[in-house]
Amino acid sequence: MTDVIELIQTHFAQLSKSEKKVAEAILAAPENAIHTSIASMAILAGVSEPTVNRFCRSIQCKGFPDFKLRLAQSLASTGSFVRREISAQDDMGTVVEKVIHSTISSLQELEKQIDHHALRQSVDILSHASRIHFYGLGASGPVAHDALNKFFRLGMPVDATTDYLMQKMTAAMAQPDSAFVVISYTGRTQPLIEVAAEAATNGGKVIALTTPGSPLSEVATVTVGVPTRENTDLFTPMVSRMLHLTLIDILMTGVTLAKGESVEENFRKVKGALSSTRRMS
Known part of the structure; x- marks a missing residue:
């Protein structure tokens, strides 16, 4: 039941x-x-x-x-x-x-509720991308930057853009092997819908982390749905941002497993570079 x-x-x-x-x-x-x-x-x-x-x-x-x-x-x-x-x-x-x-x-x-097929599609797109762009505006911006902090460790070109004009320019230069992860709880933020549509029109693969059936999902190559219900008219989304961060972790883990040993050396280099910044006692 x-x-x-x-x-x-x-x-x-x-x-x-x-x-x-x-x-x-x-x-x-x-x-x-x-x-x-x-x-x-x-x-x-x-x-x-x-x-x-x-x-x-x-x-x-x-x-x-x-x-x-x-x-x-x-x-x-x-x-x-x-x-x-x-x-x-x-x-x-x-x-x-x-x-x-x-x-x-x-x-x-x-x-x-998470769509495992959509996750597998997304991991496949990201694993084979020559470059990954993360787009977010407003409350979704920090999620895009968190994704950058994680995905660059894979040793592949990646950026996070929270400026609409820069998003427009990078979407205009989309290539068939470039991936665009567009993050929006409502999926109704017009600038993000526009840049996602432009990236798709120019051949890029668009992964939308958003509400299924939203205008953003309609222009995306694949949508990874976020089920939370928040009143965005009154509050800055809190739970939805946590879900987006969780989805980024899931995608990151999926891509890491897909790439296997080829990324392990990158992780070791990053960890080694940070070791001198940690106080041991």
Whole structure:
């Protein structure tokens, strides 16, 4: 049986405005929802009782009693963590709990939903690329730089570009054996969509770390989907950035394994170069 918390998070974007109010009320305090009547839930969410029932059916439950039963099972599952929105009333202890649990929940969801075929395609593209370009803007910029810090150790040409004009110029010079990793949580940042499309038009291979079905994914050669649900209108994405960093680590590991012994000497050189910078005692 599918975890009902995951069902809420997966179907959230497709819910009606009123149904989203029910979802938000439940995710804010899922433990309390188990013991709440449909009338109380309707009052809490500021909707009608029929809306609560419609919400339940929208996430594949037969009704509110069935939903509460499945919610209780979800919360009782070992290792199940719930993403909950932070509110202005939260104290620091609650903030710590919600942020950490949101991160764990999102990583668990990534593990379950990640497209292994897309990962294999991406690793193949990166392993055979003559040069790798990492593109990010705003909150995705630090992820691009982290990727540069990791991938250059492979001994292959790589750069990280967080300037739109530079992205435009490098995309214009794309070659069939060049790879472009474009990082965007929403996949709706227009400058990144434009440079990704230009790189693809000029023959480059574009790997998008983004939301599946987004405008960015439509112009990419391959999309590695990121499942997190964050309100980017109010907060700078935190969990999505953690997922992007995790995906970079996965891709880096995949390329390292694909290249085998040919990169081991590079790692030894880098480690040796850094040894004099470390204080041993």
